[in-house]
Amino acid sequence: MAYSFRAATSAGNASGGALSINKPAGTVDGDLIIVVGYLESDTNTWSSIGTGFTEAKNQDNTGLFDLRIWYKWASGEPASWTWTPTTTGWRTLVCASYSGGGGSGNPVDVTSGAQADGVTTPNQTAPSVTTTVANDLLIFGYGNFSGTNVTSMSGAAANLRVSLGGCTIADANIATASATGTSNPLGGPGTEDYAAMHAAFFLNPVAAVTLEQEGFRFRDDTGSESAAAWLAAQDTNISRPRDLNTRLRMLVNATGDPASQALTLQYRKQGDTDALAWRSVIKR
Amino acid sequence: MAIATKTLGGFDDGLCRFELDYDDVNLRLTVVRCINNTAQPASAQATATANGRTATRIFAANSTVELAIPTGPTTRLDVTIDGRGRLDGVDYQLAWPT
Numbered sequence: 239m240a241y242s243f244r245a246a247t248s249a250g251n252a253s254g255g256a257l258s259i260n261k262p263a264g265t266v267d268g269d270l271i272i273v274v275g276y277l278e279s280d281t282n283t284w285s286s287i288g289t290g291f292t293e294a295k296n297q298d299n300t301g302l303f304d305l306r307i308w309y310k311w312a313s314g315e316p317a318s319w320t321w322t323p324t325t326t327g328w329r330t331l332v333c334a335s336y337s338g339g340g341g342s343g344n345p346v347d348v349t350s351g352a353q354a355d356g357v358t359t360p361n362q363t364a365p366s367v368t369t370t371v372a373n374d375l376l377i378f379g380y381g382n383f384s385g386t387n388v389t390s391m392s393g394a395a396a397n398l399r400v401s402l403g404g405c406t407i408a409d410a411n412i413a414t415a416s417a418t419g420t421s422n423p424l425g426g427p428g429t430e431d432y433a434a435m436h437a438a439f440f441l442n443p444v445a446a447v448t449l450e451q452e453g454f455r456f457r458d459d460t461g462s463e464s465a466a467a468w469l470a471a472q473d474t475n476i477s478r479p480r481d482l483n484t485r486l487r488m489l490v491n492a493t494g495d496p497a498s499q500a501l502t503l504q505y506r507k508q509g510d511t512d513a514l515a516w517r518s519v520i521k522r
Numbered sequence: 523m524a525i526a527t528k529t530l531g532g533f534d535d536g537l538c539r540f541e542l543d544y545d546d547v548n549l550r551l552t553v554v555r556c557i558n559n560t561a562q563p564a565s566a567q568a569t570a571t572a573n574g575r576t577a578t579r580i581f582a583a584n585s586t587v588e589l590a591i592p593t594g595p596t597t598r599l600d601v602t603i604d605g606r607g608r609l610d611g612v613d614y615q616l617a618w619p620t
Contacts, residue, residue, distance in 0.1 A: 247617040248531050252610050254571050263619055328608075385608045387529045389536040402531035402616060403608070425536065426529070 240411040241336040241375040241441060244269060248402035250330040251385065256322040259288075259331040261315050268341035269312040270439060271333065274379040275321060276405040277304045278328040288319025297351030299383065299433040303328075305405075307349075307379045307437045311341050328385075330405040336375060343443030347374050353433035360392065362427065363420040364434035369412050373441040378408040378421040382430040390425035394418040395436070401426070412438065452489040459483035523547040528609065533618035538564050538581075540616060544609065549601050551612070554589045556581035562619030569613045572600045580620060 245262035265271065273291060277284065280298040284306075291308040298304050312335065323329055339345065350365040364378055378395035380388065381404055388401040388408075395408040395418075404427060412418055421436065456469040456476045466485060470476050478484055490503065503519040526546045532539030537560045543553035558564050558581050567578040581587050601611040 245617070245619050246533055247615070249615050250613055251530065252571060252613050253604075254613060257613065258615075260615055260617055263617060328604075328610075384606055387531055387539075389529065389532060389539070391535070398532075398535045400531070400533050400616075400618070402614065 239338060239441065240373050240413070241270065241338045241439075243397070243399060243409065244335045244337050246332065246334040246400035246407065248330070248332045248400050248405070251403035251405075253326065253328045255326050256320050257329050257331060258318045258320045259333050260318045262333055262335040265312050265315060265335040266337070267312050267314065268337075268339070270336045270339045270345060270375070271310050271312055271315070272336070272377055272407060273308045273319075273331060273333045274381075274405060274407050275304075275306050275308070276328075276330040276381040276403075277323055278302065280304050282327050283324045284321055285324040286320070286322045288321060291319070294346050294437045294439075295349040295351060295379070295435045297353055297379075297433045297435045299353040299355070299381070299431055302355075302383045302431055303381060303433070305379060305381045305433040305435065307377060307435055309345060309437075309439065311339075311345075330381070330403050332400045332402055332405050332407050334399045334407045334409070336409075338441070339375070339439070340442035343440075345439040345443045347371065347438040347440050349435065349437045351433065351435040355431040356429055357432060358429050359423055359425075359427050361422065362430060362432040362434055363393070363422040364395075364436040366394070366417050366419050367436045367438050368417045369415050369438045371440060372414050374412045374438040375441070376410045376412050376418055376421075377437045377439065378406070379435040379437065380404070380406040380408075380423060380432065382427050382432045384427070384430055386427045386430065388423040388426040390423070391421065392424040393421035395421040448493045450491045450493065452491055454486060454488035457485045457487065459485050525552060530614065531616050533564065533616075534560050538562075538618050540566060542609065544601065549603050549609070550593050551591045551601055551609075552593065554579075554591060555586065557586045558583060560584070560618070564616070564618040565620035567615040569615075570600055571611055571613055
């Protein structure tokens with residue numbers, strides 16, 4: 239199983255304010271949507287972005303422009319989304335959608351970025367990233383100051399999906415966890431002031447795991463589980479003489495705790511800084 | 523005066539690409555060309571930011587289409603050229619497949 243490219247759109251490539259970009263054709267709920275945005279200058283910002291998008295990576299070209307990669311999982315998407323720069327400037331957006339992913343969770347595995355001025359085409363590289371699991375989607379996001387369009391790619395992300403005025407998305411499926419190597423434009427740009435990024439996205443993100451300590455209660459170490467006497471009300475601290483066995487019942491919930499990431503509950507005496515002093519209470 | 527050509531954007535490793543022809547003196551767009559060597563159609567919409575004029579077109583699969591752009595004073599798309607040689611004044615909406 240791997241991501242599959244669905245369609246791409248692009249918008250802008252001119253100076254102006256709010257810019258809308260259309261949803262790629264055929265995009266359905268659960269698809270991973272990628273947007274790369276180019277904005278001049280590097281100190282300008284996006285005052286608002288498409289609803290529900292999250293930034294995965296930002297790589298400015300110092301003094302010239304701002305370049306970002308955003309993502310979102312499609313869910314009841316409108317026909318288009320709008321990005322608005324804080325200050326009117328040259329702006330371009332490119333977008334691609336992919337099917338096959340898990341459809342929820344934080345999909346960002348690893349990212350990298352680079353920028354430089356006066357660099358020839360084969361050297362306008364996004365640095366290699368080392369993916370941590372199999373079947374990541376490697377996204378290459380790129381922009382150049384002259385606005386020269388990219389017509390072919392070389393390196394890890396060899397599939398050129400969309401480019402408008404140099405703002406580009408290319409991709410590759412990375413079958414095994416590994417160092418991807420670099421990616422760079424091959425055709426189109428000449429010597430450029432550029433910025434380039436890699437962002438690798440999990441095929442099936444693990445949902446965020448959160449712990450909630452719901453309550454605790456102390457009881458005497460007498461009798462059975464049902465018969466032992468409580469020492470205080472729930473969530474109430476106690477004080478007891480030494481050498482008295484004391485039971486502590488507590489309820490800890492783990493939301494989004496898949497079997498593959500089972501949590502281990504450990505304890506350590508307060509003030510003991512020795513890492514080896516941790517002891518497991520339960521492992522499930 | 524000469525007609526200059528600029529590659530605007532493209533999709534699918536450049537198999538589908540959009541080009542602009544423009545007069546390098548008065549900077550008026552004269553032709554939009556879509557060279558679509560893919561099995562899927564593409565679409566383009568151009569909106570002049572100065573006057574809001576919009577043109578939309580679907581470009582069939584495996585075809586090359588040239589569109590002459592109106593150049594009359596009341597219909598033309600007004601463009602300018604910035605200090606780096608980029609054509610400004612038109613927002614594009616390109617899509618592939620469409």
